[in-house]
Amino acid sequence: MFRVEVKLKDHSYPVLIGDGVRNALPELLPDSASKAAIVTRPNIPWQAEPGCDSQVFHIPDGEQAKSLAIIEELCRGFSQWGLTRADAVVAVGGGVATDVAGFAAAVYHRGVAVVHVATSLLAQVDAAIGGKTGVNLPEGKNLVGAFWQPQAVLCDTETLTTLPESEFKCGYGEIAKYHFLGAGNLASLPLVEQIARCVELKAIIVSADEREQGQRALLNYGHTLGHALESARQYSFTHGQAVALGLIYAAEVAHLLGRIDEKRVSEHRDVVSSFGLETRLNEQFSQISNQELLSFFKRDKKATKSLTMVLDGAAGPEVVSGLSPDVLLAAMERIR
Numbered sequence: 618m619f620r621v622e623v624k625l626k627d628h629s630y631p632v633l634i635g636d637g638v639r640n641a642l643p644e645l646l647p648d649s650a651s652k653a654a655i656v657t658r659p660n661i662p663w664q665a666e667p668g669c670d671s672q673v674f675h676i677p678d679g680e681q682a683k684s685l686a687i688i689e690e691l692c693r694g695f696s697q698w699g700l701t702r703a704d705a706v707v708a709v710g711g712g713v714a715t716d717v718a719g720f721a722a723a724v725y726h727r728g729v730a731v732v733h734v735a736t737s738l739l740a741q742v743d744a745a746i747g748g749k750t751g752v753n754l755p756e757g758k759n760l761v762g763a764f765w766q767p768q769a770v771l772c773d774t775e776t777l778t779t780l781p782e783s784e785f786k787c788g789y790g791e792i793a794k795y796h797f798l799g800a801g802n803l804a805s806l807p808l809v810e811q812i813a814r815c816v817e818l819k820a821i822i823v824s825a826d827e828r829e830q831g832q833r834a835l836l837n838y839g840h841t842l843g844h845a846l847e848s849a850r851q852y853s854f855t856h857g858q859a860v861a862l863g864l865i866y867a868a869e870v871a872h873l874l875g876r877i878d879e880k881r882v883s884e885h886r887d888v889v890s891s892f893g894l895e896t897r898l899n900e901q902f903s904q905i906s907n908q909e910l911l912s913f914f915k916r917d918k919k920a921t922k923s924l925t926m927v928l929d930g931a932a933g934p935e936v937v938s939g940l941s942p943d944v945l946l947a948a949m950e951r952i953r
């Protein structure tokens with residue numbers, strides 16, 4: 618088993634990674650909790666025993682669950698069941714469950730404790746760690762949310778035995794991102810170590826910049842185009858595959874700006890394809906124009922003053938603002 622600490626000023630917490638770590642849940646709930654509201658999906662064949670009175674609250678599948686209507690439904694259910702501020706919420710599932718349960722926990726009674734039992738590869742390497750929670754609006758992805766750090770995160774690798782192959786690929790999209798953020802070549806490591814290395818890197822970044830005022834924005838590498846593709850396809854396209862394409866797109870933009878050479882762009886393609894992910898926008902996106910994708914970039918949370926992306930360069934990825942639409946459009950042609 619691996620244990621990584623996310624060190625924060627006043628609410629540090631552990632991330633446990635390994636087979637069966639979900640069984641540590643009772644020790645990681647607050648002492649005050651006499652009830653635990655379990656937020657999960659019916660298709661997740663894993664349960665977490667909190668060791669106290671519990672009730673299961675199901676959310677719908679996919680990004681549809683990331684809505685303000687579902688947050689209201691959950692909070693009303695918590696209230697009707699009698700969940701108090703001393704109790705806890707437990708998410709059991711992928712990134713959708715941890716984002717939604719985390720946000721419901723952040724706003725219910727102005728904040729109750731939450732523990733994430735992450736059961737998808739994507740949630741284990743990324744979504745469950747770092748305290749970003751939230752839901753989507755029709756105008757774009759993750760536009761409403763809160764920073765709400767969990768009490769603990771349990772990345773139970775045994776649960777991955779039932780994860781569909783397509784969802785594994787989704788997690789690999791984020792693992793490919795960590796390659797370029799400094800984790801290096803992860804593909805050759807056993808899966809549990811790949812996860813632990815990603816969690817270590819994310820914990821370092823989150824510890825240094827909990828509220829994304831600087832370095833944490835680097836975790837959005839590949840997400841500008843990634844989120845635009847997801848939004849343009851109304852979330853019928855997986856997050857990890859969208860991020861993987863976003864990594865290659867960001868490399869093309871960086872190359873057009875003279876920040877990286879062609880060899881480094883090829884490295885992006887090679888890493889993404891080594892995880893079995895698509896490297897070009899296929900026919901699914903033929904109806905979506907470059908201008909439409911650009912309009913999503915303008916609503917991106919990073920674009921506070923001008924078009925902004927995380928771009929690779931001589932010193933590694935960094936946030937770059939003031940990007941010209943012409944360059945962004947030209948780079949889109951290079952990945953079609």
Ligand SMILES: NC(=O)c1ccc[n+]([C@@H]2O[C@H](COP(=O)([O-])OP(=O)(O)OC[C@H]3O[C@@H](n4cnc5c(N)ncnc54)[C@H](O)[C@@H]3O)[C@@H](O)[C@H]2O)c1
Pocket residue numbers: 658660661662663678679680683710711712713714716736737738739740743744745746747748749750759776777778779780781784787788856857
């Ligand atoms: N908060 C953050 O920092 C952060 C970071 C990255 C991604 N995210 C969010 O995470 C979401 C994507 O997460 P995801 O890829 O885990 O998707 P998901 O939560 O929709 O899970 C994918 C599918 O796999 C199922 N599943 C999960 N675990 C399973 C298991 N062990 N066995 C069988 N089926 C299982 C789920 O029920 C779902 O049907 C996106 O909404 C994205 O925005 C958040």
